[in-house]
Amino acid sequence: MDTILSSRLTEVATFVPKGSKLLDVGSDHAYLPIALIQSGHISSAIAGEVAQGPYDSAVKNVAEYGLSDKIEVRLANGLAAFQQNDGVTTITICGMGGRLIADILEAGKEKLAQVERLILQPNNREDDLRTWLVQNHFTIVTEKIMTENRKFYEILVAEHGEEKLTTTELRFGKHLLAEKSEVFLAKWAREIGKLEVALSQIPESNDGDRSAISQKIKTIQEVLDGSGK
Numbered sequence: 001m002d003t004i005l006s007s008r009l010t011e012v013a014t015f016v017p018k019g020s021k022l023l024d025v026g027s028d029h030a031y032l033p034i035a036l037i038q039s040g041h042i043s044s045a046i047a048g049e050v051a052q053g054p055y056d057s058a059v060k061n062v063a064e065y066g067l068s069d070k071i072e073v074r075l076a077n078g079l080a081a082f083q084q085n086d087g088v089t090t091i092t093i094c095g096m097g098g099r100l101i102a103d104i105l106e107a108g109k110e111k112l113a114q115v116e117r118l119i120l121q122p123n124n125r126e127d128d129l130r131t132w133l134v135q136n137h138f139t140i141v142t143e144k145i146m147t148e149n150r151k152f153y154e155i156l157v158a159e160h161g162e163e164k165l166t167t168t169e170l171r172f173g174k175h176l177l178a179e180k181s182e183v184f185l186a187k188w189a190r191e192i193g194k195l196e197v198a199l200s201q202i203p204e205s206n207d208g209d210r211s212a213i214s215q216k217i218k219t220i221q222e223v224l225d226g227s228g229k
């Protein structure tokens with residue numbers, strides 16, 4: 001039986017070091033650990049899930065794929081899903097808001113010392129997540145932007161280390177800015193389009209809101225043109 005990973009999770013999987021002891025937080029279907037074990041990339045994992053329904057579905061999938069001896073599904077809130085003696089080296093947290101991911105990391109941050117790599121895929125507020133990472137002694141070693149079903153997704157890969165990021169780097173991603181891929185340009189062009197629609201709906205008399213939105217458009221445009229800092 002083959003697992004069907006979305007392109008998004010397939011991309012996330014490429015950043016999991018071979019032989020990792022993986023914890024996947026918010027593992028509602030457990031497909032990521034299942035696929036990584038099936039491919040022989042890792043040999044064991046913990047799938048953590050806070051909600052009963054998704055937990056039940058992860059347990060069911062793991063059993064159906066015959067991997068109950070290799071993937072332990074735990075009903076737990078965030079990083080409460082593991083203890084130091086589990087030897088977790090890589091944590092994936094995907095498909096949630098950036099603030100929620102940062103809150104999950106914050107709530108269990110004292111347990112992260114032994115963890116070598118975080119692979120995070122926020123659905124929004126990537127800037128908040130980058131801010132949490134740099135404030136908590138993580139460095140973003142690589143980033144990826146991709147698109148699936150007309151949605152844009154950013155993947156942040158972080159390891160222990162010190163780094164300072166500018167406001168622009170926190171918002172747009174240092175590595176993504178350096179690369180300025182087609183997908184990156186398309187994401188921010190779409191954002192400008194949305195802001196232009198919003199601007200067109202604000203009455204001329206509302207100077208405050210109009211200039212705030214115009215400034216946002218200008219900031220993005222400068223980044224796209226290469227003149228932003």
Ligand code: SAM
Binds near residue numbers: 049
């Ligand atoms: N990670 C999968 C993916 O990327 O496709 C599932 C994403 S799903 C949208 C988010 C899952 O995270 C839900 O099943 C939700 O119950 C779970 N979740 C949310 N907060 C959590 C927390 N604090 N601890 C563990 N799981 C959580």
